[in-house]
Amino acid sequence: NKVLYSAMQSTGTLTLGNYMGALDNWVKLADEYQTFYAIADLHSLTVRQDPADIRKRARDLYILYVAAGLDPEKNCIYYQSHVGAHAELSWILNCFTYMGELNRMTQFKDKAAKHSDNINAGLYTYPVLMAADILLYQADVVPVGADQKQHLEITRDIANRFNSIYGDVFTVPEPYIGKATAKIMSLQDPTKKMSKSDENPNASILLMDDPDTIMRKFKRAVTDSDAQIIYKEDKPGIMNLINIYSSITGKTVEEVEKEFDGKGYGDFKMAVGESVVNKLKPLQDRFYDLQKNKDYINSCIKENDEKAAYFANKTLRKAQKKVGLLERI
Ligand code: TYM
Numbered sequence: 001n002k003v004l005y006s007a008m009q010s011t012g013t014l015t016l017g018n019y020m021g022a023l024d025n026w027v028k029l030a031d032e033y034q035t036f037y038a039i040a041d042l043h044s045l046t047v048r049q050d051p052a053d054i055r056k057r058a059r060d061l062y063i064l065y066v067a068a069g070l071d072p073e074k075n076c077i078y079y080q081s082h083v084g085a086h087a088e089l090s091w092i093l094n095c096f097t098y099m100g101e102l103n104r105m106t107q108f109k110d111k112a113a114k115h116s117d118n119i120n121a122g123l124y125t126y127p128v129l130m131a132a133d134i135l136l137y138q139a140d141v142v143p144v145g146a147d148q149k150q151h152l153e154i155t156r157d158i159a160n161r162f163n164s165i166y167g168d169v170f171t172v173p174e175p176y177i178g179k180a181t182a183k184i185m186s187l188q189d190p191t192k193k194m195s196k197s198d199e200n201p202n203a204s205i206l207l208m209d210d211p212d213t214i215m216r217k218f219k220r221a222v223t224d225s226d227a228q229i230i231y232k233e234d235k236p237g238i239m240n241l242i243n244i245y246s247s248i249t250g251k252t253v254e255e256v257e258k259e260f261d262g263k264g265y266g267d268f269k270m271a272v273g274e275s276v277v278n279k280l281k282p283l284q285d286r287f288y289d290l291q292k293n294k295d296y297i298n299s300c301i302k303e304n305d306e307k308a309a310y311f312a313n314k315t316l317r318k319a320q321k322k323v324g325l326l327e328r329i
Pocket residue numbers: 005006007008009010017018019020021022040043129130133134142143144145146147148181182183184185193194195
């Protein structure tokens with residue numbers, strides 16, 4: 001079976017962007033692959049975190065994966081920090097990655113500008129740890145949002161470089177980026193991506209927002225002044241709402257345009273809001289149920305951590321041997 005790998009950081013609360021750009025696709029693809037889904041808690045340390053806070057978020061994120069429809073008995077959902085091989089391979093790959101390559105990473109540049117008081121080495125080598133994540137599991141496909149595309153490219157470059165020196169050690173992964181959901185935009189500034197770290201609370205739909213909050217945020221969504229519901233580059237607000245609505249309902253863009261022909265923005269925003277509420281409500285209910293089911297979640301974590309470590313260590317040993325580290329006696 002082909003292998004699918006993906007992960008999310010346990011920073012902040014997930015947004016509708018994380019859900020539609022990643023998690024929802026993970027669920028749709030899960031049956032066709034052998035799957036590994038990590039909580040990238042090591043990546044979260046690249047910005048300063050409150051320990052109690054991040055611990056709780058890491059726990060909740062696991063439950064959220066399950067609530068979204070990933071069966072932890074069929075999908076290996078595990079913690080990056082519980083599998084030592086990630087940090088170990090990451091070190092080796094650091095020695096096969098050029099500073100020039102890392103300097104070009106747009107996400108590093110953005111984050112460094114935002115956290116100018118804490119431009120740490122982890123933030124800089126973040127893409128190398130991500131490459132280690134993916135390559136440890138010999139992943140064929142990695143479903144992510146468009147903002148991770150550059151990180152997938154550097155992962156492929158590192159894998160190809162390593163393979164060209166040592167032979168076929170790593171599978172070279174392909175990104176899987178959904179078309180309409182590649183980049184869900186901010187509801188307040190539709191030229192910017194929807195992001196967990198946005199300071200304006202109306203900009204992002206959070207996965208655990210209650211129905212009233214979701215409806216209110218959609219009602220306030222920034223659009224334009226020409227009152228036509230058509231999919232056009234110069235109407236980024238409406239484009240974003242059409243993308244959300246069409247991928248949730250499964251309707252094509254043309255069908256959506258037809259459905260709202262002659263209708264006002266108010267009606268359209270209500271319909272989009274309702275579709276999101278209906279999509280998230282069952283997930284939220286399952287989340288609160290599962291949160292009470294501590295023993296079940298704990299046993300899934302334990303079993304899957306071990307399973308992940310088994311696969312990861314196989315690749316790690318191979319890489320260690322290839323670069324010439326002395327084998328364990
Ligand atoms: P993270 O935690 O920032 O985001 C998780 C996933 O959500 C996607 N995403 C979006 N998609 C569409 N529209 C948006 N507005 C939007 N915002 C976020 C992201 O593209 C991502 O797929 N470095 C990764 C985590 C990671 C990882 C990995 C991913 C660590 N190791 C290995 C894949 C494979 C990150 O920070 O994602």
